[in-house]
Amino acid sequence: MFNIAILxxxxxxxxxxxxxxxxxxxxKKKTGEGIAVKKILDIRExxxxxxxxxxxxxxxxxxxxNDIDVVVETMGGTSPAFEFVRDALLSGKHVTTSxxxxxxxxxTELLKIAREKNVNFFFEASVGGGIPIIRTITESYAGxxxxxxxxxxxxxxxxxxxxxxxxxxxxEKALSTAQxxxxxxxxPEADVEGYDTCIKIAILASLATGKExxxxxxxxxxxxxxDTTDFEYAKHMKLSIKLFGDSKFEDGKVFAFVAPVMVxxxxxxxxxxxxFNGIMVEGNMLGKSMLxxxxxxxxxxxxxxxxxxxxxxxxxxxxxxxxxxGDEKQNVVDMNETSHKYFVRFKGRDAKFIDKCKETFxxxxxxxxxxxxxxxxxxxLMKERDxxxxxxxxxxxxxxxxxxxx
Amino acid sequence: MFNIAILxxxxxxxxxxxxxxxxxxxxKKKTGEGIAVKKILDIRExxxxxxxxxxxxxxxxxxxxNDIDVVVETMGGTSPAFEFVRDALLSGKHVTTSxxxxxxxxxTELLKIAREKNVNFFFEASVGGGIPIIRTITESYAGxxxxxxxxxxxxxxxxxxxxxxxxxxxxEKALSTAQxxxxxxxxPEADVEGYDTCIKIAILASLATGKExxxxxxxxxxxxxxDTTDFEYAKHMKLSIKLFGDSKFEDGKVFAFVAPVMVxxxxxxxxxxxxFNGIMVEGNMLGKSMLxxxxxxxxxxxxxxxxxxxxxxxxxxxxxxxxxxGDEKQNVVDMNETSHKYFVRFKGRDAKFIDKCKETFxxxxxxxxxxxxxxxxxxxLMKERDxxxxxxxxxxxxxxxxxxxx
Numbered sequence: 001m002f003n004i005a006i007l008x009x010x011x012x013x014x015x016x017x018x019x020x021x022x023x024x025x026x027x028k029k030k031t032g033e034g035i036a037v038k039k040i041l042d043i044r045e046x047x048x049x050x051x052x053x054x055x056x057x058x059x060x061x062x063x064x065x066n067d068i069d070v071v072v073e074t075m076g077g078t079s080p081a082f083e084f085v086r087d088a089l090l091s092g093k094h095v096t097t098s099x100x101x102x103x104x105x106x107x108t109e110l111l112k113i114a115r116e117k118n119v120n121f122f123f124e125a126s127v128g129g130g131i132p133i134i135r136t137i138t139e140s141y142a143g144x145x146x147x148x149x150x151x152x153x154x155x156x157x158x159x160x161x162x163x164x165x166x167x168x169x170x171x172e173k174a175l176s177t178a179q180x181x182x183x184x185x186x187x188p189e190a191d192v193e194g195y196d197t198c199i200k201i202a203i204l205a206s207l208a209t210g211k212e213x214x215x216x217x218x219x220x221x222x223x224x225x226x227d228t229t230d231f232e233y234a235k236h237m238k239l240s241i242k243l244f245g246d247s248k249f250e251d252g253k254v255f256a257f258v259a260p261v262m263v264x265x266x267x268x269x270x271x272x273x274x275x276f277n278g279i280m281v282e283g284n285m286l287g288k289s290m291l292x293x294x295x296x297x298x299x300x301x302x303x304x305x306x307x308x309x310x311x312x313x314x315x316x317x318x319x320x321x322x323x324x325x326g327d328e329k330q331n332v333v334d335m336n337e338t339s340h341k342y343f344v345r346f347k348g349r350d351a352k353f354i355d356k357c358k359e360t361f362x363x364x365x366x367x368x369x370x371x372x373x374x375x376x377x378x379x380x381l382m383k384e385r386d387x388x389x390x391x392x393x394x395x396x397x398x399x400x401x402x403x404x405x406x
Numbered sequence: 407m408f409n410i411a412i413l414x415x416x417x418x419x420x421x422x423x424x425x426x427x428x429x430x431x432x433x434k435k436k437t438g439e440g441i442a443v444k445k446i447l448d449i450r451e452x453x454x455x456x457x458x459x460x461x462x463x464x465x466x467x468x469x470x471x472n473d474i475d476v477v478v479e480t481m482g483g484t485s486p487a488f489e490f491v492r493d494a495l496l497s498g499k500h501v502t503t504s505x506x507x508x509x510x511x512x513x514t515e516l517l518k519i520a521r522e523k524n525v526n527f528f529f530e531a532s533v534g535g536g537i538p539i540i541r542t543i544t545e546s547y548a549g550x551x552x553x554x555x556x557x558x559x560x561x562x563x564x565x566x567x568x569x570x571x572x573x574x575x576x577x578e579k580a581l582s583t584a585q586x587x588x589x590x591x592x593x594p595e596a597d598v599e600g601y602d603t604c605i606k607i608a609i610l611a612s613l614a615t616g617k618e619x620x621x622x623x624x625x626x627x628x629x630x631x632x633d634t635t636d637f638e639y640a641k642h643m644k645l646s647i648k649l650f651g652d653s654k655f656e657d658g659k660v661f662a663f664v665a666p667v668m669v670x671x672x673x674x675x676x677x678x679x680x681x682f683n684g685i686m687v688e689g690n691m692l693g694k695s696m697l698x699x700x701x702x703x704x705x706x707x708x709x710x711x712x713x714x715x716x717x718x719x720x721x722x723x724x725x726x727x728x729x730x731x732g733d734e735k736q737n738v739v740d741m742n743e744t745s746h747k748y749f750v751r752f753k754g755r756d757a758k759f760i761d762k763c764k765e766t767f768x769x770x771x772x773x774x775x776x777x778x779x780x781x782x783x784x785x786x787l788m789k790e791r792d793x794x795x796x797x798x799x800x801x802x803x804x805x806x807x808x809x810x811x812x
Contacts, residue, residue, distance in 0.1 A: 132545075135542075143436070210435070285706065289536055292696040292697070304546075307547060309549070
C-alpha cells in the first residue's frame with residue numbers, strides 16, 4: 001500500500017480524499033498496490049467524520065512516520081507550507097502540491113532538494129486545475145523548443161469578462177454576480193488584479209525554459225479598468241477581451257506579461273468562456289495546440305493531485321528531472337522592450353487631433369462608435385516604449401489595450 | 407548515446423529525423439545522453455543525402471544490432487510493419503509508432519509482448535498528431551474513470567465540413583479543394599467514409615477502458631451524404647455539422663460510433679475548424695476538458711514520436727504498464743441500443759403527415775426552411791432501434807443526422 005498524508009483538509013485536500021475513495025479500485029489497478037490516506041494534518045478535529053481518526057495536528061507525526069511515502073500539500077500560502085514541504089522532501093518523502101504560491105516562490109529550492117534527495121516534487125494541480133498542462137509541457141512536448149505559452153489561467157476574471165462581453169454588464173455588476181455564485185472571493189484582488197495569473201504564467205515559463213522565471217519581474221495588469229465602452233469597441237471590431245498570461249521565448253529571451261488583450265476570433269483562446277481556462281502552446285516543431293478545461297474546482301484540481309500520486313508510484317526510486325527547472329535564473333525582458341499592436345482610445349473627435357494621431361501612428365486603423373465623443377485607433381506592431389512616448393506626446397488618451405490581431 | 411532506427415523514411419519518418427536534428431541540444435539536455443539516428447530502413451537509397459550512409463534494406467540489420475535501443479516505425483500499414491515491430495520487441499528493443507492501423511489491428515498482441523519483454527510499445531503519434539491525447543489519458547488523467555472521450559479526429563473531413571459550413575460549398579467541391587491543397591488523398595475513402603476516425607476512436611476507447619475495443623465493432627458513417635441543405639438547416643438552428651468519433655463509458659459498457667453529428671455552440675468541439683483536431687475528455691472527477699491542435703502533419707506527428715523516445719529514455723528498464731491495455735476484450739454496445747436526439751428531414755409539407763410525424767415523435771421541434779418542399783424534426787432523446795422503426799413506419803424520410811444538443 002502506498003501511504004499518503006494530506007496537509008490541509010480544505011477544498012482541495014478533502015477533494016483528494018474523495019477522489020482516492022471514489023476511484024479506489026481503479027487506482028489499485030493503476031498502481032498495483034493501491035493508495036491509502038494515512039494521516040491528515042489540520043487544525044480542526046472533524047469529530048464524527050469518517051476521517052476523524054486520521055487527523056493529526058503536529059507536522060512531526062507525518063515527517064517522522066516512515067510509512068508515509070507521499071505528502072500532499074493543499075494548505076495554500078507560503079508559510080508554513082514551505083517549511084512543511086521542505087522538511088518532507090528532506091526526510092525522503094515525495095511531495096505533490098496544488099499550491100501555486102508555494103511553487104512560484106520556492107519552487108527552485110524545493111526542486112533542488114527533491115533532486116538531491118532523489119524524490120519527486122510534483123505540482124500538476126498548481127496551474128490549470130484539471131488541465132494537464134504541466135505534464136504536457138514536460139513530457140508530451142519533451143522534444144519541443146517552446147515559442148509561446150499563453151493562457152487564460154484565471155476562471156474568475158474570465159467569468160467576469162464573459163459576462164461583460166455577452167450581457168453588456170459593467171465590471172462591478174459582473175464581479176458581484178461572480179461573488180454571489182462563489183466564483184470570486186469577497187476580496188477579489190488576487191484574481192482581478194492579475195496576480196493569480198502572474199504566478200501561473202511564471203510557473204509555465206519556468207517549465208518552458210528550464211530556468212527560474214521570477215513572477216515579480218512579470219508586468220501585470222488586471223481587468224478592473226475594462227469598461228463597457230471597451231467591449232462596445234471590441235464587438236464593433238469582432239474581437240473579445242480576455243485576461244492573458246502571455247509568455248514568448250525567442251533566442252534565449254523571455255517576454256512575459258499579464259494584461260487584458262483584445263483577441264480575434266481565429267485565436268485558439270477566443271472561445272474560452274465563463275469560468276473555463278485555456279492554454280495555448282506553440283512549439284518549434286508541433287505548431288500550435290490548445291488545452292481547455294476546468295481551471296479550478298475541488299474535484300478537477302484534486303484529480304490532478306491524484307495523477308501526481310500515481311506518477312510518484314511509478315517513479316518511487318528516482319527523481320523525474322524533466323519535471324521542473326534548474327537553479328539558473330532567467331530574466332524577463334522589460335515590458336518597455338516588448339512589441340504589440342495597441343488599441344487606444346482618445347478623447348473628442350477634433351479633426352486636427354485625429355490627423356495628428358494618425359500621423360503619429362502610421363497605418364493605424366480608425367474606429368468610431370456612434371454617439372461617442374471619442375475615437376480609437378489600432379496601431380501597427382510597435383515597441384511599448386515608443387508607443388507610450390507617443391501617447392505622452394499626444395495627450396487626451398482615455399486608455400489603451402494590447403491586442404492579439406494577426 | 408541513445409540509438410534509434412527509423413523504419414520507413416516517408417513524411418513522418420523523415421520528420422522524426424528532422425526533429426532530432428533540429429532540437430538536438432535540447433534533447434541531449436532532456437535525456438542526458440542524447441538521441442542519434444543510427445539506421446534507416448527504406449527501399450530507397452537516397453543517394454547524395456546526408457542520411458545516405460544510414461540506409462539499410464534488410465530489417466535484420468536493425469533487429470540484430472544490439473546498439474539500437476529504439477525502433478521507430480513510421481511505415482504505415484499492417485504488414486510488414488507488424489512483423490517488424492513484433493520482432494523488434496521480441497529482440498528486447500523499445501518501439502514507438504505513428505501507425506494507427508498497426509495499433510488498432512495488433513496493439514493488444516504487441517503490448518503483451520512489450521510487457522513480457524519488459525520494454526515499451528508507445529504510440530502517442532498514432533492519434534491526434536501533435537495533440538498529447540494518449541499521455542493525457544494514461545498519465546495526466548491516471549486517476550479518472552472516463553465517462554466520455556469524443557473527438558474530431560480527422561483533419562480532412564473537418565476541413566471539408568468547415569468549407570461546406572462557412573462557404574456554402576457542396577461536398578464534391580469542398581473535397582476537390584481539399585485534394586488540391588493536399589489535405590485529402592486522391593482516393594479519399596479512408597477519410598470521408600470515417601474509417602480513419604473509427605480506428606482512432608477504437609484506440610482511445612481501448613486506453614480508456616484498459617481493454618481491447620475492436621474497431622470493427624464500431625458503427626461508422628462518413629460524411630459523403632451531407633449536403634448543402636443539411637448545412638442550411640444547421641445554420642438555421644445555430645448548429646454546425648462535424649464528424650465525431652464518439653465513445654461513452656457507463657457501468658462497464660462501451661458506446662461508440664463514428665458519424666456526422668449536429669453540434670451546438672456550447673459544445674467544446676464546436677469551434678474546432680479547418681484541418682485541426684479536437685478531443686473532448688470527460689472524467690468522473692475532472693469534468694470536461696478539451697485538447698486542440700494539429701492532428702496530422704509531418705512535424706507535429708514527428709514531435710509526438712520524439713516525445714515517446716524521450717519517455718523511453720526515462721523508462722529504459724521497465725515497461726510502463728499504464729500506457730496501453732490488457733488482453734481482455736471489451737464489446738461495443740450495438741448501435742441499435744444507443745440513444746440520441748435525431749435531426750430528421752421528411753419530404754413535402756403535407757399537414758396531415760406533419761401531424762402524424764409529430765405524434766410519433768412526441769415533443770419534437772419542427773424546423774422549416776423557406777422555399778423548401780420538405781420539413782425537419784429534432785426529436786427527444788430516443789433509442790436508435792425505436793427511432794429507425796418509427797422512420798420505417800412513417801416513410802418519406804430524406805435523411806437523419808444525430809445531434810449533440812443538451
